[in-house]
Amino acid sequence: MSRQLRILVTGGAGFIGSHYVRRLVRGAYPAFAGAAVVVLDKLTYAGTEAALEPVAGDERLRLVIGDICDADLLDDLLPGTDVVVHFAAESHVDRSITGAAEFVRTNVEGTHTLLRACRNAGVGRFVQVSTDEVYGSIAEGSWREDQPLDPSSPYSASKASADLLALAYHRTYGLPVCVTRCSNNYGPYQFPEKMIPLFVTNLLDGGTVPLYGSGHNVREWLHVDDHCRGVQLVAEAGRPGTVYHVGGGTELTNRELTSLLLRELGADWQDAVRPAPDRPGHDLRYSIDDTRIRTELGYRPRIDFRTGLADTVRWYAENRSWWEPLKIRAAVGGAVTAPARGA
Structure with missing residues (x-):
């Protein structure tokens, strides 16, 4: 009888990590079918047990509440682990600007x-989940995986450092x-400090939304389910030592995205949008070339952006019990722009 595959997912109660875990446990990734998942x-404020509630009763899933900086805990958990998928990170750019120390501690140390x-436990595969922000801004074209790193914020600098260590x-x-580097994620269970869930939940409450600067900053959007499929392809068959971009293919300015959200929620620009001072060091445009993962591993984004956005808006409308306490606890509602890649 073959030994049961064992997967460790760090940050698996956060936005992207919990989506990966829910899909994994529900059998969406056949190569890892039947795996034991830790x-x-x-x-922290952005990780909730509620995000794992849909699969919490599965006997193959175990939640360990702990810190990736705890070496003794890791030495206990990792022996016998086949694959580590590392989502855990401090991820919000604005928070990194006001206080970078925690980003260095978690993301680098x-x-x-x-x-x-x-390394000590002999883990068979390690996937470092990262972000396109490590490259900084690009005026035209798209970053390839061999481009030099030029991060602008303490957040992106800490992720670049982690990538290089890996x-x-x-x-x-x-x-x-x-290493995987993705474009901007959106979808259910995203903490409402990031642009789409913040704007959606503010508008659902009849409030206003803050738009940084001119609103002409460009981001490429990727549904969390497409991102997790890309991560899984790399976990299964990525070449060790290789960086893979996971893109969504839809580029929008923040003004364009705001207009789409207003339309989805029946709100008016003049009444609902308020300008906010621009973020220090705010990158104008991100864009990644994901040819490598498409040609080597067969990746393609499957979720049309308009469909995915409508589904996401509907999810927040139907799940107030999840996000309302989080906004109250974190006092969320202020200025924000296109989100960092929160795990």
């Missing part, structure tokens, strides 16, 4: 602690590491 999550423990662990120690 979620390691600190349950935490990733290093995890890498070291994986790749160095492959080159120096032979740890089978792959």
Whole structure:
């Protein structure tokens, strides 16, 4: 009888991580069917057990509340683990600007602690989930995976540092590491400090939405389900030491996205939109070339943006019990722009 596959998902109670776990446990990824899944999550303000509630009763799933900076905990958890998918991160750019220390601790020191423990435990594959923000802004064209990193914020700098550490662990120690870098995610269970859920929940409450600067900053949008499928393809068959871009293919200015959200919720620009001072170091445009993952692993985004956006708006309208307490607890509602890649 073959041994049961064992997967550790860090940050698995956050937005993207919990989507990956729900899909994994429900059998959406046949190569990992029947796997034992351990979620390691600190349950900070952006991680909730409620995000795992739909699969909480599955006997193959275990939630461990803990910190990736805890070396002793990792040494206990990792032996026997086949694959680590590392979503855990501090991810909001605005928070990194007002206080960078926690981003360095979690994203850099935490990733290093995890890498070291994986090397000691002989983990078979490590997927570092990252962001297109590590490249900085691009005026025309799209970033390829071999472009130099030029991050603008403490958040993106901490993710760039984590990526380089992960790749160095492959080159120096032979740890089978792959890095994924995605465009802007959206979908259900995203913490309402990021642009789409913040704007949607504010509008559902009859409030206003803050738009940074001129609103002409451009982002490429990716449904969380398409992102998680890309991560899974890399977890199954990515080449160790390789970076893969996971793109959504829909580029919009923040003004264009705001107009779409207003239309979905029946709100008027003049009444609902208020200008906000621009973010320091605000990148104008992100765009990634995802040819590598398409040609090597067969990735294609499946969810049309308009359809995915409408479904996301509907989810927030129907799940007030999830997001209302979070907004109250975190006092969310102020200025925000296109979101970082929260896990």
